[in-house]
Amino acid sequence: MNDRADKKTARATADQVAREANVSRVAVSRAFNPNASLKPEKRDRILQIARELNYTPDMAARSLVTGRSHLVGMIVPDVCSPWESQEIDALTTALQAEGFATLLFKAKADFSMDPRLLTYMRGFNPDSVIAFTENILPDVLCGFLDRAVPIYVIYDDVAQFAGAASGTLYDRLLVRQKNGIEQAVALLQGYGARRIAYLGGKAQSLANAERERTLKETLSERGMDAPIVLSGDYTYDTAYQATLDLFRIGDGADAIFAANDVGAFGAIDALRHELGLSVPEDVKVVGFDDIPQAHWKSYNLTTVRIDLDERVRALVRLILMRLRAPDAEPFTETLNTRLIVRGTVG
Amino acid sequence: MNDRADKKTARATADQVAREANVSRVAVSRAFNPNASLKPEKRDRILQIARELNYTPDMAARSLVTGRSHLVGMIVPDVCSPWESQEIDALTTALQAEGFATLLFKAKADFSMDPRLLTYMRGFNPDSVIAFTENILPDVLCGFLDRAVPIYVIYDDVAQFAGAASGTLYDRLLVRQKNGIEQAVALLQGYGARRIAYLGGKAQSLANAERERTLKETLSERGMDAPIVLSGDYTYDTAYQATLDLFRIGDGADAIFAANDVGAFGAIDALRHELGLSVPEDVKVVGFDDIPQAHWKSYNLTTVRIDLDERVRALVRLILMRLRAPDAEPFTETLNTRLIVRGTVG
DNA sequence: TTTGTGATTGAACACGTTTTCATTTTGTGA
DNA sequence: TCACAAAATGAAAACGTGTTCAATCACAAA
Numbered sequence: 198m199n200d201r202a203d204k205k206t207a208r209a210t211a212d213q214v215a216r217e218a219n220v221s222r223v224a225v226s227r228a229f230n231p232n233a234s235l236k237p238e239k240r241d242r243i244l245q246i247a248r249e250l251n252y253t254p255d256m257a258a259r260s261l262v263t264g265r266s267h268l269v270g271m272i273v274p275d276v277c278s279p280w281e282s283q284e285i286d287a288l289t290t291a292l293q294a295e296g297f298a299t300l301l302f303k304a305k306a307d308f309s310m311d312p313r314l315l316t317y318m319r320g321f322n323p324d325s326v327i328a329f330t331e332n333i334l335p336d337v338l339c340g341f342l343d344r345a346v347p348i349y350v351i352y353d354d355v356a357q358f359a360g361a362a363s364g365t366l367y368d369r370l371l372v373r374q375k376n377g378i379e380q381a382v383a384l385l386q387g388y389g390a391r392r393i394a395y396l397g398g399k400a401q402s403l404a405n406a407e408r409e410r411t412l413k414e415t416l417s418e419r420g421m422d423a424p425i426v427l428s429g430d431y432t433y434d435t436a437y438q439a440t441l442d443l444f445r446i447g448d449g450a451d452a453i454f455a456a457n458d459v460g461a462f463g464a465i466d467a468l469r470h471e472l473g474l475s476v477p478e479d480v481k482v483v484g485f486d487d488i489p490q491a492h493w494k495s496y497n498l499t500t501v502r503i504d505l506d507e508r509v510r511a512l513v514r515l516i517l518m519r520l521r522a523p524d525a526e527p528f529t530e531t532l533n534t535r536l537i538v539r540g541t542v543g
Numbered sequence: 544m545n546d547r548a549d550k551k552t553a554r555a556t557a558d559q560v561a562r563e564a565n566v567s568r569v570a571v572s573r574a575f576n577p578n579a580s581l582k583p584e585k586r587d588r589i590l591q592i593a594r595e596l597n598y599t600p601d602m603a604a605r606s607l608v609t610g611r612s613h614l615v616g617m618i619v620p621d622v623c624s625p626w627e628s629q630e631i632d633a634l635t636t637a638l639q640a641e642g643f644a645t646l647l648f649k650a651k652a653d654f655s656m657d658p659r660l661l662t663y664m665r666g667f668n669p670d671s672v673i674a675f676t677e678n679i680l681p682d683v684l685c686g687f688l689d690r691a692v693p694i695y696v697i698y699d700d701v702a703q704f705a706g707a708a709s710g711t712l713y714d715r716l717l718v719r720q721k722n723g724i725e726q727a728v729a730l731l732q733g734y735g736a737r738r739i740a741y742l743g744g745k746a747q748s749l750a751n752a753e754r755e756r757t758l759k760e761t762l763s764e765r766g767m768d769a770p771i772v773l774s775g776d777y778t779y780d781t782a783y784q785a786t787l788d789l790f791r792i793g794d795g796a797d798a799i800f801a802a803n804d805v806g807a808f809g810a811i812d813a814l815r816h817e818l819g820l821s822v823p824e825d826v827k828v829v830g831f832d833d834i835p836q837a838h839w840k841s842y843n844l845t846t847v848r849i850d851l852d853e854r855v856r857a858l859v860r861l862i863l864m865r866l867r868a869p870d871a872e873p874f875t876e877t878l879n880t881r882l883i884v885r886g887t888v889g
Numbered sequence: 890t891t892t893g894t895g896a897t898t899g900a901a902c903a904c905g906t907t908t909t910c911a912t913t914t915t916g917t918g919a
Numbered sequence: 920t921c922a923c924a925a926a927a928t929g930a931a932a933a934c935g936t937g938t939t940c941a942a943t944c945a946c947a948a949a
C-alpha cells in the first residue's frame with residue numbers, strides 16, 4: 198500500500214552497513230573517504246559488506262553537507278553539431294575520470310538564454326558550469342549563479358572563465374588561429390589563388406571574429422587583397438546559399454575560407470552540384486575544426502585543426518584548478534592550430 | 544580565512560526567505576509547491592521575495608526527502624554519432640520541459656559496461672536511466688540499480704524497459720521496419736535491381752537484426768534473391784572497406800542497403816571515389832535513419848526515416864508513466880517508418 | 890609500570906528541504 | 920450569534936551523509 202514499501206529493495210544506507218559490520222555509521226563514511234583515518238582491516242571489512250549490500254553513498258546527502266555536488270552543468274544550444282558533440286563527449290569523459298558527472302541542459306535554439314533555465318539549473322548546485330554559446334554576456338550568467346561557481350563560456354573555440362562575484366573575466370583558453378591560417382594562406386597563394394572569400398560563422402562568435410581578423414591580417418602581410426566577407430551562421434544550408442549568391446550575384450572567388458567545416462561542406466556542394474564548378478580545380482576550399490566528417494571522401498577537406506584532446510585537457514585542468522583554489526591568479530592558456538592538408542586545395 | 548566566508552554571497556536558503564517574509568519556512572516550501580495549500584497573496588509575496596533574494600530550492604535537499612532526484616541518467620558510448628546526438632538532444636529537450644535534467648555518462652568505447660560507472664551513477668539516484676548500448680544484458684544494469692529505477696535500454700532504435708526487480712522486460716518501444724523497407728525494395732525492384740547487398744550494423748544490435756530479417760522477408764515475398772550480407776559496425780570506415788571488398792573480392796551488387804546513413808555514406812564514397820562506379824546509375828544505395836547529413840548534396844541519400852520527434856515523445860511518455868505508476872501494465876508502442884526518396888536510387 | 894604521542898573511534902550536530910500532524914484561522918449556513 | 924467544515928499555518932520530525940570534538944586505544948620511549 199505504502200509507496201515506499203512497494204519498492205522491492207530500497208537502497209542500502211550507511212546505517213545498515215554499520216549495523217552489519219558492528220561499527221558506527223561514521224566509520225562507514227570514513228571507509229568511503231580515502232584520506233580519513235580508519236584502521237585498514239576495518240576499512241576492508243566495511244567495503245566488503247558495503248559491496249554485498251550494494252551500498253553507495255548518496256550523492257545528494259553528501260552534497261548537502263560538503264557543498265560539493267560533483268556535477269558540472271553544460272548549457273548547449275545544439276547537441277547535434279559535430280563540433281559541440283565532440284566537445285561534450287571529450288569533456289564528459291575527462292570530467293568523469295575526475296569524479297564529476299555531466300549535467301546537460303539544452304538552451305533555446307536561437308542561443309538566447311532562458312532565465313528560468315538558469316534558475317532551474319542553479320537548483321542542482323553544479324560545482325562548475327560550461328556554457329556553449331555565442332550571444333550571451335557572461336554577466337547574465339553570473340547574475341543567476343550567486344554562489345562562487347566557476348563559469349566557463351565557450352565561444353565556439355574560445356573559452357573564458359567568468360568570475361561570478363565581479364562579473365569580470367579571469368581565466369582564458371584561447372586558440373592561436375595564426376599558425377593554421379598562415380599555412381592555409383601560403384598554400385592557397387602557392388596555387389595562385391587571388392580572390393579569397395571568407396564565409397563567416399555567427400556574427401557574435403568571438404572565434405569567428407578572431408578568424409576573420411587573422412585572415413585579413415595574414416592576407417595583408419602577404420600583399421594580397423582583402424577577403425570578400427560573406428556572413429554565415431556555421432550551418433550547411435546558409436553556407437550553401439551564400440556560396441550561390443557569391444557566384445550568381447557577386448563576382449565569385451578563387452578560394453573560399455569557411456569559418457567551420459560544416460560551412461565548407463555547404464560551399465563545396467554548392468560549387469560542385471549547383472554551380473557546376475570543380476573543387477579544387479576551379480575553386481579551392483579550406484575549413485576550420487577538422488571534424489570527423491572532414492576526411493569523408495566526398496569532401497576530403499583541407500582544414501585548420503584545433504586539437505580537441507589538448508583543448509579539453511586544458512579546460513578540465515582549468516576547471517579543477519579553479520575549483521580547488523577559487524582565488525588563484527587568473528590563468529591564460531593558448532593552443533595552437535595547424536593545417537591538415539587534404540584534397541580541396543591542391 | 545574560512546572557506547565558506549570566502550564565497551562572497553552564499554546561496555539564499557528557505558529560512559532567509561521566510562524571515563524576510565515574516566512566515567515560517569514551511570510556507571516557503573509550499574510556495575514552491577503549486578498544489579500545496581497556501582493563501583494566494585501570501586504565495587505571491589513569498590515568491591516575490593524569493594526572486595529578490597535569488598532563491599531557488601536546493602534539489603539535493605529536496606531529493607533527500609522526496610526520494611525524487613529529477614535526474615535522468617543517460618549512458619552513451621559515443622556522443623558524436625549523429626543519430627545518438629540527435630536523440631540526446633531531443634530527449635534532453637523533452638525531459639527538461641517536464642522538469643527533469645539529463646545526467647550524462649560516457650560508457651567505454653567498446654560498449655562494455657564498467658561496473659564502477661554504474662555504481663558511481665547510482666550514487667546520484669537518477670529517477671530513470673536510459674542506456675544507449677548494444678551488447679549489455681539488461682540484467683547487468685538491473686543488478687546495480689537495486690531501487691526500482693525504470694531503465695530503458697536503447698538498442699539502436701529499439702527501446703525496451705527493463706524492470707529492476709525481476710530483470711524481465713516490460714515496456715517496449717519498437718519500430719516497424721516493414722513499411723520503409725518495403726517501399727525501398729519496391730523502388731529498387733522498379734529500377735531493375737536484382738543483386739542486393741545488405742551492409743549490416745553492429746552484430747548485437749537488435750535493430751540491425753530486425754532490419755536484416757525484414758529485408759530478407761520482403762525480398763522473398765517479392766520473389767527476389769536473398770541479399771548478400773556484409774558485416775559492419777555502423778561506422779563510415781568499416782562500410783567503406785566492406786564495399787571495396789564486395790566489389791573487389793566478391794561479385795559486386797546492383798544495390799546496397801545500409802543499416803544506417805553513415806554506413807551508406809561510406810558505401811557511396813567507396814563506389815564513387817575508389818571503385819569508379821556511379822551512384823545511382825551503376826549501383827543504387829539506400830540508408831537508414833535520415834540524419835541531417837543525408838540531405839547534403841554530396842550524398843542526397845534515399846533513406847528510411849524513423850521519425851525522431853515521435854520516437855522521443857513516445858519514450859518520454861513511457862518514462863513519465865512508469866515513474867508515476869511503477870506497477871502499471873506493460874506497455875508496447877510501435878512506430879512506423881517511411882522511405883524518403885532522394886537521389887541515390889532513381 | 891608509567892607517560893606521552895598520535896592514530897582511531899563514535900556521539901552529536903549540521904546541511905536544506907518536505908511531510909506529518911495538531912492547531913489556528915477562515916468561510917458558510919442556520 | 921453560533922456551530923461546523925474546510926482551508927491555512929507552523930513546530931517537529933524526518934531524509935542520509937560529512938564534520939567536529941572529546942574520548943579512547945595502541946604503542947614506543949622513559
